Amino acid sequence: MAIKELWLNLPVKDINKSKTFFTQLGFSFNTQYGNSDHSACLLIGQKNVVIMLFEESSFKSFSNHEIADTSHGNEVLLSIDAESRQEVDEFAKKVIAANGIIYNGPGEKDGWTYGLGFIDLDGHRWSMVFMDFGKMQKP
Numbered sequence: 746m747a748i749k750e751l752w753l754n755l756p757v758k759d760i761n762k763s764k765t766f767f768t769q770l771g772f773s774f775n776t777q778y779g780n781s782d783h784s785a786c787l788l789i790g791q792k793n794v795v796i797m798l799f800e801e802s803s804f805k806s807f808s809n810h811e812i813a814d815t816s817h818g819n820e821v822l823l824s825i826d827a828e829s830r831q832e833v834d835e836f837a838k839k840v841i842a843a844n845g846i847i848y849n850g851p852g853e854k855d856g857w858t859y860g861l862g863f864i865d866l867d868g869h870r871w872s873m874v875f876m877d878f879g880k881m882q883k884p
Contacts, residue, residue: 752797753794755799757798766845771839772788783803821870825874828875833850848864856882
C-alpha cells in the first residue's frame with residue numbers, strides 16, 4: 746500500500762462564512778478541487794496540507810456519525826507553525842477581526858515557545874506556535 750496524501754475533514758455550519766473567516770486569516774483555497782455549495786478545500790502551509798470543510802449535513806452523510814459538540818469538548822487541536830513572535834501577534838489580530846475567539850495567549854510557554862490558541866466560527870480549536878529551538882533546554 747502506498748499512501749499518497751493525508752487530508753483532514755471538518756464539519757462547518759455555513760461554508761460561506763467559514764471561507765470568509767479563513768480568507769481573513771490569510772489562508773487560501775484550492776478552487777479547482779473539493780469546492781461546491783457545501784464544501785471547500787482549505788490549504789494550510791507551504792506544503793498545502795488540505796483541510797476539507799464540509800457543511801454539517803454533508804459531513805454526517807459520509808461519516809455516518811454524529812458531530813462532536815465543540816462547546817463541551819474537542820476531538821482534535823489543529824496546530825500551525827509561525828516564523829516569529831510577531832507573526833503570532835499579527836495573526837491574533839486577524840483572528841479577532843474575523844470574529845474568532847482567542848482562548849489562550851498570545852504568550853510564552855516553557856521559555857522557548859510563543860503562541861496562541863484560537864477557536865474558529867464552528868468551535869474547532871487551533872493553535873499557532875513559534876518555536877525558538879535555540880532556547881530549548883537540552884536534556
